[in-house]
Amino acid sequence: MLSESSTGAFARRVYVMVLEEPAFPGNREFLSKVLSAVQLDLAKDTLFAEIPVNVSASFVTELKSKQPEQVLVFGLLPADLGLAIEAPVYQPVVFYGVQWLFADPLSALEYDKQKKSLLWSALKQMFM
Secondary structure (H helix, E strand, C coil): CHHHHCECCCCCCEEEEEECCCCCCCHHHHHHHHHHCCCCCHHHHEEEEEECCCCCCCCHHHHHHHCCCEEEEECCCHHHHCCCCCCCCCCCEEECCEEEEEECCHHHHCCCHHHHHHHHHHHHHHHC
16 A cells, blocks of 8 residues: 555645656655745655555555545556556646646656756646
C-alpha cells in the first residue's frame, strides 16, 4: 500500500507521487522549490510517495481512503498506478473526481527550461 511509505501532513489534500531516482538525490529539494512557487509546502500540504522503478502500485485504494483533491505524478504513467486513463503530460485532467497532473521525471525537468515552463503553466492552472 502506498500510504505506508508516504510522508507529509496532507493539509491541502495534494498527493504527490514521483518515480524513485536514486541517482538524483536532489530531486526532493527541487520538487519542494517547484511546489513552493504555487504556495504548496511539500511536508505540510502534501502526501509524498516515491515509487521504485518496476514496482506496480495500484492507486485506486489510496484514492478511496485518502480522497485527495489533486494528484501530481512525476515520471510515472497512469498504467503504472493501475489507472486505465489517457493523460497527456503537463495537462491537468479530472478522473475519479480528482484533478491529476502527469509530468516527466524530476531529473528530466530540473534542467529543461521548456519542460519547467510547461509544468509551471499547469501548476498555475491547478493551484492559482
